[in-house]
Amino acid sequence: MTLEKAETKNYIKAIRLINTENNDCTFDIGKIPIRQHINTGYFFAQTDTSLQYSSHPAPRRQYVITLRGKLKFTVTDGKTFILEPGIILIADDTQGMGHTWEIVDGTEWERIYLPLDEDADDHFIIDSQPSI
Numbered sequence: 001m002t003l004e005k006a007e008t009k010n011y012i013k014a015i016r017l018i019n020t021e022n023n024d025c026t027f028d029i030g031k032i033p034i035r036q037h038i039n040t041g042y043f044f045a046q047t048d049t050s051l052q053y054s055s056h057p058a059p060r061r062q063y064v065i066t067l068r069g070k071l072k073f074t075v076t077d078g079k080t081f082i083l084e085p086g087i088i089l090i091a092d093d094t095q096g097m098g099h100t101w102e103i104v105d106g107t108e109w110e111r112i113y114l115p116l117d118e119d120a121d122d123h124f125i126i127d128s129q130p131s132i
Contacts, residue, residue, distance in 0.1 A: 010034055015081055016090040016124050017058065017073075023096030024076040025057070030126040032088055038063070038123070040114045057098030058091035061116040065089075069109035074100045090122050 011031035020026055040063070055076075070084040076097050082104070083089055093099060103109055116122060 011125070012088055013086065014088040014090060014124055015073075015083065016122070016126075017075070017093040017099055019057075019093050019095045025093040025096060025099050026075050026077065026079065027073070027081060028124070028126045029081075030124050032090075032123050032125070036123045038114065038116075039120070040116060042112055042114050045113060046108065046110050052102055053100055055097045055100050057096060058094050060091075061094060061118060061120070061122070062091050063088055063114035063116065063122075064091055065112040065114065067110040067112065068106070069103060069111070070105035071101045071109060072104045090124055092122065 011033055014030050014032045016028045016030065017025060018028060064083075065088060066083055066085050068085065070082065072080055072082055073089075074080045075093075076099075083101075084105075
């Protein structure tokens with residue numbers, strides 16, 4: 001599944017990884033309002049391929065801002081989505097098997113992590129449920 005740019009310039013396209021009732025992982029497609037203040041720290045990461053292809057939950061609730069790279073994410077029921085610059089990932093699948101990812105264009109994934117407090121609003125607005 002690929003995503004178009006956000007419909008208006010007032011939003012940034014986003015995908016949120018979440019846990020289901022039985023701690024499986026799925027995702028929602030939506031957006032985040034621009035100019036939204038988020039009280040968070042940050043850190044940078046470059047390609048660490050040790051987790052590529054292996055199921056894992058997010059280590060914490062966090063925004064993941066891709067600077068370089070194009071990846072395919074797969075959730076527990078086999079549904080997939082493409083993540084690339086211009087799409088914010090909200091990793092909120094902190095339990096269970098989690099998700100897998102693989103680099104599909106190039107060899108690098110450069111990103112910024114913005115950890116969120118457990119009770120912090122992620123400001124995500126759902127647009128639709130994923131389709132197979």
